[in-house]
Amino acid sequence: MQIDKYKIEEHNTFLQKDHQRKLDFIAADIKDISGLLQKLIEFQVAIPSWALGTGGTRFGRFSGGGEPGNLEEKIEDIGLLHSLNKSSGAISLHIPWDIPENATHIKALAAQHQLKFDAMNSNTFQNQPGQKLSYKFGSMQHVDKAVRKQAVDHNIEVIKYGIELGSESLTVWLSDGSCFPGQLNFRKAFQNTLESLQEVYKALPDQWKMFVEYKAFEPNFYSTTVGDWGQSLLYTSKLGKKAYTLVDLGHHLPNANIEQIVALLLMEGKLGGFHFNDSKYGDDDLTVGSIKPYQLFLIFNELVEGMDAKGMNHANDLGWMIDASHNVKDPLEDLLQSVEAIMITYAQALLIDRRKLSDAQMNNDTVAAQEILQQAFRTDVRPLVAEARLRSGGALEPLTLFRTEKVREKLIKERGSKTVATGL
Numbered sequence: 001m002q003i004d005k006y007k008i009e010e011h012n013t014f015l016q017k018d019h020q021r022k023l024d025f026i027a028a029d030i031k032d033i034s035g036l037l038q039k040l041i042e043f044q045v046a047i048p049s050w051a052l053g054t055g056g057t058r059f060g061r062f063s064g065g066g067e068p069g070n071l072e073e074k075i076e077d078i079g080l081l082h083s084l085n086k087s088s089g090a091i092s093l094h095i096p097w098d099i100p101e102n103a104t105h106i107k108a109l110a111a112q113h114q115l116k117f118d119a120m121n122s123n124t125f126q127n128q129p130g131q132k133l134s135y136k137f138g139s140m141q142h143v144d145k146a147v148r149k150q151a152v153d154h155n156i157e158v159i160k161y162g163i164e165l166g167s168e169s170l171t172v173w174l175s176d177g178s179c180f181p182g183q184l185n186f187r188k189a190f191q192n193t194l195e196s197l198q199e200v201y202k203a204l205p206d207q208w209k210m211f212v213e214y215k216a217f218e219p220n221f222y223s224t225t226v227g228d229w230g231q232s233l234l235y236t237s238k239l240g241k242k243a244y245t246l247v248d249l250g251h252h253l254p255n256a257n258i259e260q261i262v263a264l265l266l267m268e269g270k271l272g273g274f275h276f277n278d279s280k281y282g283d284d285d286l287t288v289g290s291i292k293p294y295q296l297f298l299i300f301n302e303l304v305e306g307m308d309a310k311g312m313n314h315a316n317d318l319g320w321m322i323d324a325s326h327n328v329k330d331p332l333e334d335l336l337q338s339v340e341a342i343m344i345t346y347a348q349a350l351l352i353d354r355r356k357l358s359d360a361q362m363n364n365d366t367v368a369a370q371e372i373l374q375q376a377f378r379t380d381v382r383p384l385v386a387e388a389r390l391r392s393g394g395a396l397e398p399l400t401l402f403r404t405e406k407v408r409e410k411l412i413k414e415r416g417s418k419t420v421a422t423g424l
């Protein structure tokens with residue numbers, strides 16, 4: 001389903017007066033408001049194809065109904081999100097859960113919804129039906145060369161699908177590791193993984209990027225072969241210029257200083273992409289900004305500062321994606337909340353007085369530095385984000401309109417109450 005344009009206009013007209021009052025209030029304190037709004041308008045966050053269905057745990061899964069049953073419906077769902085918030089203009093596909101059987105048709109459908117194809121994601125953490133060799137003891141790290149080759153071939157196949165769709169990056173997340181001490185020779189596991197990644201790297205087209213994502217633990221609980229940013233950076237440094245480290249917010253040990261990791265990766269020109277989510281304990285995949293919004297703000301502070309220091313384009317030079325999954329929320333409502341949280345935090349980071357902060361740092365004025373950061377963090381920037389959306393043709397309050405238009409009820413009517421999104 002789609003939301004008619006006039007419904008969005010009606011909704012905006014109804015809220016316009018109230019919105020303008022709030023916007024005028026904050027605009028009075030901002031020097032270059034049109035420059036700031038332009039940055040917000042350009043910033044797009046990719047939606048992964050696996051986030052559109054209800055997630056689950058190994059204990060159970062409780063579908064909310066109306067879930068997309070195929071790739072076409074997933075594209076329609078993201079198109080719907082994008083028409084509401086104008087900040088979700090890209091889709092990230094997972095192979096083999098979302099193989100584009102007819103690339104021309106899929107590409108045309110995405111274009112119709114103004115969506116681009118973001119990074120392609122491979123999967124060697126599961127055995128697929130009919131698969132010859134098992135990934136039980138790893139894929140690219142495996143002691144058996146034939147298993148490693150199978151994993152390499154799969155990644156090359158994913159690149160081929162990506163080329164057909166116009167994607168320009170491949171994200172490799174490996175669950176490889178070990179569950180018990182002694183199970184693995186760490187050095188050999190690293191070497192095997194590096195050689196496998198090198199084979200995939202050779203198949204990358206010139207303008208493509210390869211993102212090597214790390215994760216501290218799970219599904220392996222003793223060691224992970226790409227376990228932290230240092231290990232990922234080792235691989236990507238050895239691989240070459242087209243290889244970058246990807247930071248997933250949920251893939252760190254508790255209390256890790258992610259903002260510092262981000263700053264150093266950016267400094268080295270090795271930060272490639274970002275997976276947004278939030279967590280209380282581990283890889284909880286919760287809604288962005290739902291648990292630790294200040295941490296997210298500190299990360300965005302480093303992102304903006306680091307990208308500006310290198311003259312990078314905020315919208316295009318890094319890959320921005322949500323990587324989350326939801327057990328109790330409507331997945332589309334949750335994605336609207338996540339994108340909103342990202343836009344709010346980005347806007348706050350843009351408000352930080354960089355010159356004053358730098359002066360405070362040079363003068364060892366710790367109190368002033370904190371005041372400057374928190375001044376931005378405590379500013380209610382929601383009218384700015386809403387204004388950017390309004391100027392792009394989106395809705396002032398996407399979630400409100402989603403509910404008043406009864407989108408989920410309509411999707412259930414259209415698709416049924418027992419649909420299960422592919423891959424989940």
Ligand SMILES: [Mn+2]
Nearest residue numbers: 213248275323
């Ligand atoms: Mn991820």
